[in-house]
Amino acid sequence: MEAVRTCVGCRTRSARSALLRVVATDSSLVWDERASMPGRGAWVHPKQECIDAAVKRRAFVRALRAQGPLDSQALTKRLNEKRLNGNGHEVNGSR
Template identity: 70%
Template sequence: MEPVRTCVGCRARAPRSTLLRVVVRDALLVPDERASLPGRGAWVHDTTECVDAAIRRRAFGRALRVPGPLDTQTIQDHPQRNG
């Protein structure tokens, strides 16, 4: 049975393989394609809608437990597969 994670954008539960892991490096959100970077990760569907919802709701900061603003440009520029 595959692990299940919750998307920080739409709050839907989904298999880990269908979500993109995002980590923070020096206040910059970084997509973790292989889900192997160290540190706390947040999971999001790799769609424009879910990424935008997570940014709008400031869900990445809460999920990653990072105080203050995050640079979201890298995750916004990430070539999304489904949207």
């Protein structure tokens, strides 16, 4: 049975494999592709709507227990790059 997590953007529960783990490093949101980076993580659907909702509601700041605002540009850029790689399939052998 697969683990279930809650998206911080839309607040719906989904399988862990359907969500992205996000961590905060140097006041910036970073996509934790292997879900193994140290520290607290927040889970979000790989959709721009969920990321925007989480930023608007300050859900990343609360979930990650950050002290100040977090920059989501790197996360948005990475999500757009993944879409451009062809239907969400990673290149270079990553999962």
